[in-house]
Amino acid sequence: MPVSSAYRPDPRFFALGDDFSDPVEAAAFPQTTLRFRNDRAAATVGLDELSDAEWIAHFGRFQPLPGQPVPLAMRYHGHQFRNYNADLGDGRGFLAAQLREVAPAGLTGTGADGASRLLDLGTKGSGTTPWSRGGDGRLTLKGGLREVLAATLLETLGVPTSRAFSLMETGEALQRGDEPSPTRSAVLVRLSHSHVRFGTFQRAAWHERPDLVAALVEHVRSLYHPDVAAGDAPGLLRAMVAASARLTARWIAAGFVHGVLNTDNLNVTGESFDYGPWRFLPHYEPGFTAAYFDQFGLYAFARQPEAVFWNLTQLAGCLKLVAEAAPLTEALNSFGPAYIRELRAAFLMRLGVLSVSEESDQTLLDATLAFLRDGGEALRWEPLFFDWFGGFASSARALSGPRAGLYRGEAFEAFRAALFDHDSDRPERLEHPVFAAADPEEMLIDEVEALWAAIADRDDWNPFAAKLARLEAARQAYGFAG
Template structure:
């Protein structure tokens, strides 16, 4: 790849490889029969200096995985363990993906990973084929896009390349088309990365990993007298914020295993995700979650349980009292983050914890009282800007519902709040009667023309509308340092 394709924003910084052979295994990408570029995220690429790549160069790097200049020379399959539905599994690891490159983000100087899904078999593949269905790749592009628009810390789908293989899957019509996905994410160091080291009682390596995470992602903790506790406190805060943003977005991750949570508090690796059609604490995303362990309303419990498993690993090298204090901060951190998330979703300026918690409670009561008639996303869309959107809400598709007694308490609370950046309401997005959603029926409808006629038009149009929503709301990563991971 010619260096002239790279902008000055390209700053390689491959740090994970310095941890050595105890943390990852060098691997090669599969040799795919085809490499057809289906999606490239030029906005994300611009943030790391790769937006100038031609499509041909893009496919060489993200379909054939030729190394990026001065970056990681070979892909690394990361080693980790994890609890899967609370059953410990020591046979995990990157089984169909790898860490491809690390580089700095323009503006924030965050270290970001380029990592894959569906790039072929690794030493950790077990009986899997190391591949990804094209439909699975499309679903991740959609989930990451809408979550970012709604202000959730998330990896970004960076590239999707169709790979020309027919895959057999037990949970969808087969054979089905294949793809390799590349995501841009803040970190892929999982809770399960620590769990693996604890499993082997490698206290020395746990200390090495703690130092790496602190120095790479939390340098402000460098002088902390108790690094394990300080790191756990930071991970607790980041995880609480992630959880709050999921709950405000009505998002159900579906598989909240310890290998699916990372130390930087970022959502990634989207499998059987769902967005809520309407308020339902018992809503489950994964068909195989028969006990509802990871249902919408149990996500706070799941995240805290996972944090407890991380804390247990850190007790091998840290003082129990400090770790326990960090864990005990979760509830307050989550409540604070949820207040902030709901205020952001409603586009309102905060008035202080006591006032704001009453507004949050009123919003959830209104969602509950709306029942089957009120979808989750339209509620926040209609009332974005608070009282400034009253005329819009009371003349829209749900006007009759909002004019009823069940919503009077909520509307009374809104009267106490000023809109945050009210100029956003002039955006064309808010002149429409309905918001962008990703209820499962629409996801299937977007896939059908691709599957049946290789028609990508509806998907691309949807992604354009999601991007317009992101700009209109002005939340998430694009909002700047306040919301940077």
């Protein structure tokens, strides 16, 4: 069997039945050229021992892994830019497999029986399904490359995220309206904690099926939030609110803009996934948007907490089919306080310092944002956190580095004073060679375009591989938990 002894299949979603999904087959691609395989992620699910040929068979031609049923296109609805769409579902992807993590990673929960986390292998660009809505079910190679880059940097920065698992070039010429066509094609596989979306609940509620909502509640509770009592829908909502608050705070601390925070793009575990028109902030700009079609800034950087809360209210509305409104409202209203707590914690994490008190931590958060705002376009988001990582221990490094001239003025002095009130967290991390570099790893749009241009123009994958290697070094240096 081409898997290790640590491989443990556990296809739980498949057992929910045909009210939630449709069996599908992957497209037969003209070619399957392996462009990226995540061996570190593969090791967490017992698949790192696959040869490249076996990898291509499972993640390019989609021969089923041992113990896994046929792939399923998941059914869901969603609010897209706050307009309800009942004609959704997996239109170019499917749930390929579910399996247990080799060792708990300390994220959201373990199974009720003490088992390690249940993880999904899901696809993007694997062909048409009953929910393709006239689309070709394909993914551009550039889109696949962008998802690998986004997921990798987010993991590096401590954001709970799916991991890009595999990227295969598939040899088709795709027509797209938002990039030069024809363009190269790919199929992506991601490893995620869950692909059950808020929109999965919305579909069951739209069909006025409390039995399906109740089945989903039990499925999600038992597998992803086992501390919640059986049948406790408000308790489950509170757990999902907490997970979503943590995710949103980590996005903000990372300077990340998701771009399309629709209800079908948020899942029940509070893990970021499905990266389309994402961006990272070049500098502090509350109205910064990622999607060219977000003309009114609905999902702008600073509006992401509002967007996530709005989506949670739609989820709460679905749960009214199986629970009273008052406890659901109470659970929903826990988002604001949870988000502020998580935002303080996320900024402490990014700055590499320890908590002192709620008041002092809030002062540091406020001072950091004020300094970023005061610094304008000259003070880039990511370099500030890099230069001052570890607090006082990084003073000499920051004040002798390439941005030393920016570290002056009233707003800076308030930031530095608040930062120095906090002790360094694991100061030995500063000994990593990453912190000897002048600049941090960023992922601004110009670099993304340059990495793609090397591939599109010369089929040169070396810059992409080098970027991933630098991000891995940064991940090890920071030592964040997602």
